[in-house]
Amino acid sequence: MDHIHKLKKLDGLVPIFINAQTGQFRQHSTITLGARGDSYYEYLLKQWIQMGKTEKNLMDDYLEAVSGMEFHLAKRSHPSKLLFFAELHGASKSVVNKMDELTCFMPGTLALGVHNGMPGHHMDIAKELLNTCALTWLKQPTKLAPEITYFNVAEGNEEDFFVKNNDAHYLLRPETIESLWYLYHFTGNTTYQDWGWEMFQGIEKHCRVENGYTTIGNVKSATATKPRDRMESLFFVRNFKIFFSFIF
Template identity: 60%
Template sequence: MDHLVCFLSGTLALGVHNGLPKEHLTLAEDLLTTCYQTYAQQPTFLAPEITYFNIQGENSNDMYVKTNDAHNLLRPEFIESLWYMYQFTGNVTYQDWGWKILQGFNNYTKVVNGYTSIGNVRNPTNVRPKDMMESFFLSETLKYLYLLFSDNPKLLDVDKYVVNTEGHPLPVYKN
């Protein structure tokens, strides 16, 4: 499972909020939990780019990471879904998960002048900093963390704004 799939939980929750069947929220919650585990099962508490599932008995763990896929690019998709799920459910577990991930970013990717992608989420003593911070980290990842932790849960009201794939809020017009 590519980390990019983690946007789908938020999209499903948004769909339910706008009239799609309620069972989509169950799917959103299950997928969000799976995405969370891609973070929680790493000693850095940062998800790899790709996680594999043990469906053929090739590994003793339910999930595993191949060496070439162990990098973290500071992606926003999971944090975005945490924000949407928190918006629609009010479940503070999603804020707790976001906080743990922010701590992972601060502990393993923070550098003198910002944050950096890392090459290895599996080894906290050798994360292999890449000296590269994608622009989406500032424009999306940190924005969604800010919204997730905001004292004003309606700071960006999902009934008044839609957030495009680049994290930019656009007003919803009724006509």
């Protein structure tokens, strides 16, 4: 973390790959809050808290990163103007209006930060982004989120987002569920419980099998979910622990 602190970033945002020989970021690499990028931002804050809020570099890097997200990644869909965090691709860092389910850790992280003294407007971002994340689940007939969602940003679109067939799988991800937990406990808003209950029922209906729970290949159909015969170990460690602590 000391090394990464010293590297040049894009207003606190980091490419997802580092050259192991030089220790420098690979400049063509994607900047994303999703796959391969999410944990960096999450653990800036959590390390700072865990270490007694004594490591100023962690706090500074976190605050700079959130500001960078607001400036470079925060976008609005059409027609409903849903907030989402886009990605920056290639050396030119062109904007791609897609968001991984993994990005939905961010509302909970922002809320945790506010609870520990970070700027209050971060909670507004958390609430808006979590609303978007929840819709990526609840608008599907299975009530389960796809791995990747694409957002429409041009005026004239009738739907705010869509899912490509190759991205329609649900891998028992817990990120949105964990964010619901944080927001419920910090705000007391029972809407977050209600959303969590719908998601839990979706998992029970479409992922539960005789001897456990399976990932599925298609959240866009309640009748052709394409079970994959694979259960991630994180499912019991995170999903169930979180569910039982705020919806039961």
